[in-house]
Amino acid sequence: MKILALRLIIIIMMSLVGAKVPAQDSSSVYNRLFLEAVVERQKGNDTAAFDLLQRCVQINPNAAESHYYLAHYYLKLKKNKEALACFEKAARLEPSNTTYTETLAEMYVSLADYKNAIALWEKIFETDGSREDVLEMLFRLYQMDDNLDMAINSLTRLEVLEDKNEGISFAKSEILTRLGKKEEAIDEIRKLAEHYPSDLNYKGLYADILMQNDYDNEALKVYNEILDEEPDNNRAQMSIRSYFLKTGDTAKADSMTMKILLNKNTTGEGREYLLRQLISEEGNDGVDSIKVLSCFETIQRSDCRSADIGLLQAAYMRMKNMPSDSVERVLRQVMTFAPDNAPASLQLIYLEYERGNFEQVLKLAATSSQYNPEEMAFYYFEGMSLYQQDDKDGALNAFRKGVSVINDRSNPDIVSDFYSVLGDLYFQKGMRSEAYAAYDSCLQWKPDNYGCLNNYAYYLSEMGEQLEKAEQMSFKTVKNDPKNATCLDTYAWVLFKLERYAEAKVYIEQALQNEEDTVSHVLYEHAGDICAMGGFTEKAIEYWKIALQRDPQNKAIQRKLKHKKYIRQ
Known part of the structure; x- marks a missing residue:
């Protein structure tokens, strides 16, 4: 049974490559060796199979199948010359075998x-x-061999099989252009358009290639023929606009611009593209901001209005440094017909937040979050507005709502900031364990959230907890921004809490060198405390006096100055 099974394997393997199966009563040695080679190959024993195939070729040099399989082993050995010789021999011995030939x-x-x-x-x-x-394949090879005439010939033969189509016609036209046969290149696209007379897109392609080759009048004639058949054909309108711009007819170009923008067949993307093109043309041929804004306003008063166009207009107005009231008017117009548009409402909220109109922010955020409950930014501005109004409980609730909608698609930067602010709020309310948990969550989403690292380290140092962890976190912030007075102050204070006074003095002095006039009294109070514990009493007194000037009612600083020493609070 095993012998019969092995013979079946060899018959199958030889038939796969179209090889002739030797008769059972002839070339028995060859048959046995080839059979063994096939079995070893099946087992993955490449060395044994390779040796057996070499012996097969010695016994029967005209056995194409042995040469074919042997070639694959030479390829594995990176012996391309030997592999090629074997493939050539196999194909020569059995020229009708398509596997060998291909x-x-x-x-x-x-x-x-x-x-x-x-x-x-x-x-x-x-x-x-x-x-x-x-x-x-022949088309590609003829191009590689720089035989462009035969490349075209291959396409012509392909056209017979596939019928004339855009891909073949364009490929032929491109090659004809490379050969300097401009007229033939144009004619190729003309034939395509004539072959499909009912498809105006092909007619447009023909006009386009005429325009590209400076046959402007001929191109215009074809575009007008298209518009005669289909007056709202967006492609033809865009091309005619390009024609008018090319020929310097600004008035007609402007007229065509408005036709395209108000054409119901123009896609939203098409309108945005044209508006961006118009913006890029600003400063040329009478195109100015008044003309651009007029286009925006005309669209938004028509049935073609859209939220995306409104947002683009707002972005353009900001780019032109127009008053925020004007930008706000556009955004509010968008909200009248697209109240669920999150980008528009977020921009409005930001404008109101910058103005300090927190009640308006809260109203907008509440409405917008109903339409977009998973948009975390609405809860952020809600929370920050409540915080600005000293409603810490309300702010905490808003940020809790924000983190409740976190999912796998959430932006890690935004999520991280949410947890960071949440941690600050928890700490201010005396909920230390919740604050630390929030900070840890923040750093899981974004390990390099330097604001969180700084605050977390500072609060740990204030509590005298996990000081080694605080030192590591604070050092990361200093390494990231070595001239940031706040980060330097935090790191100096953590070192102070670790009783590393000499190091603390170095960093607090760097903080003072980089501090701004608006810095609170805390930085100078810390400097005084560090100097006092480091044995620099006179310097400490100097710093405490500056701190008291900035916070005259501070009893703790008054006591330190009175006793001329650091007093733990």
């Missing part, structure tokens, strides 16, 4: 031997003239 042709391609590859693929196509894949 494998050899692919080998020629991999070796950049385009002439031999072309000859072989042409032979394959002669055998089977229905194979589009072979013609596509």
